[in-house]
Amino acid sequence: MTRPPTTPAPLPLAEDWGRLAGRALDCCLEIAACTEVPGQITRTFLCAPTHDAHARLDRWAASLGLRTREDAAGNWRATRRSDRPGARTLVIGSHLDTVPNAGPYDGVLGVVLGVALMEALRDVSLPYHVEVVGFSEEEGVRFGVPFIGSRALLGTAEALLGVTDARGRTVAQAITDYGLDVNTLAEARLADDVLGYLELHIEQGPVLEAEGRPLGLVEAIAGQSRLDLTFTGRANHAGTTPMRLRRDALAGASAFVLATETLARKTPRLVATVGSLTPLPGAVNVIPGEVRLTLDIRHASNEVRREALERILAEGRRIAEERGLSFTHALRLEEAATPMNPALMTLLGKAMLAEGHDATPMVSGAGHDAMLVGQVWPAAMLFLRSPGGISHHPDESVLEGDVEAALRVGARFLRLLAEREEAR
Incomplete structure (x- = not known):
């Protein structure tokens, strides 16, 4: 049965968007200080500083009334529940691990923006659940195999438990050493009620800057x-x-x-x-x-x-x-190449155009968690401009105005998605 649409609460004022963008960037820098190597940003799969990174996110999520937990793969998860019967789940995610001597925004910014969007929409009723996920591993640095975190959500991480790192420790031992119960890994898998997946990520390349665009609509991951x-x-x-x-x-x-x-x-x-x-x-x-x-x-x-x-x-x-x-x-x-979901791409493109941005599609040359998740559930991805095209390097940066633009587009996308779900 189609429910009558509710009157949406107003979105934040212009000055509030700027404040929220600043808070998101501050949070990225605080997480950057959670590192294995003093003087660098290095955070590999389930290293001890991951606890500190999660604690920083926990404090912000708790202030918004989100329920947080770590699953057995070490993924950080924050959930906002909808009161609508039969509501499905939208996942907003990216990764919290880094390459050695990394920059502060690759992956982390996408997780932080997921929390920031929950603050922006804290007074807006949504007809779907939202789960913000900070994947424990995407880069493949420690074990030579990427996407351990997102594989756990898909239910395929068990096949990697015997893989060893340079010290001979297995993935299973790493999970135990971190203080998690590897026997509960199956519980990390998402239920079948996934509405879709949204990932916001820096481009890590020079295309958007060369074209003078702050944001990019990703049509496929190579x-x-x-x-x-x-x-x-x-x-x-x-x-x-x-x-x-x-x-x-x-x-x-x-x-x-x-x-x-x-x-x-x-x-x-x-x-x-x-x-x-x-x-x-x-x-x-x-x-x-x-x-x-x-x-x-x-x-x-x-x-x-x-x-x-x-x-x-x-x-x-x-x-x-x-x-x-x-x-x-x-x-x-x-x-395999992963095309983004056409329906979610259309909504994201509408949100970009409504906020005054070019929605010309582009291809991601880098791999992302959306690459795996998008093979199972509908996925959409939004890029933020990378000044100088620099990433995987301490000089990696992002413009505060672009972060604000991404928040505005993300919030509008969530509202458009809510309208679609209300009409189901």
Whole structure:
């Protein structure tokens, strides 16, 4: 039965938006001080300072009457309940872990803005529950596997419990060491009444700044493939081996790097990166007999990415044959591209246009929790401009005006979503 719509409470005044944006940024800086490494911002999966980060969020959430808890994966969760019978749940989330020597806003800002939106709408009745989630792990730093936090909400984290870190500690042991009960991990899974997922995140790139836009509507998160590659030739004396008789693995690997760059430049919206290259034995007077390298390739279309990868690998085989080398490759990671939900994208786009912002869709080249969550539940994502395109670096920043703009758009989106739910 369709319920008559309620008269919405007014949104905050202009000066209140500015105050709320300032409070959100202050909270990010306070959480940045919760670090494993003094003088840096480093917070890996379930390190001791995570307790302090959660405590800071707890204080703000408690002042709004939100119910908070840590689940067995170490995710921080704050819930606002609706009084509407049969209400579904909207999840607003991002991650609280960082890369080593990080900036203060990657992931954290999205969690903090979720709490700030609950303050902005504290007097507004919503026909759905809201759960703000600070995922315990997204970056993959400690265990080499990303998205442990969001996998717990999907009910798939159990498969990672035996994975070990550099010290030989398993994910299960890390959970226990932190003070949580790994046997209750299944309770972290979200129920089937999820209405959708919203993630607000800094862009971590230069596109919005180059286009003069404070906010961006994400239409898809690019899929990615990561591989370990090896060129093998023959190590030999650098002074006595003529150039025509060499089987130089580094020369072959170098040709491969340039060929990869050329192919990526010719394929619209494809990015391909050789991020690590290790020649062996690595001596100044020895021809490299082996080179180990990595490849990261991304595109919003799974088909385009896979076809490009096949062409790149074929080029590797051609270079190796031409130079008398062997070439091997092993897939390390493959994540499918994740399109955002069209219905939620439409509402978010309407909210952006209503607040005077360009709603031209863009693709996220970086992976985010929405990448996993969006494969199961409807997801939407809003980017905030990254000054200088800098992220994963201490100089990472965000503009207070952009934070205010994101809060205004987010609040309007939640109101539009409420209207849609009221009409169900």
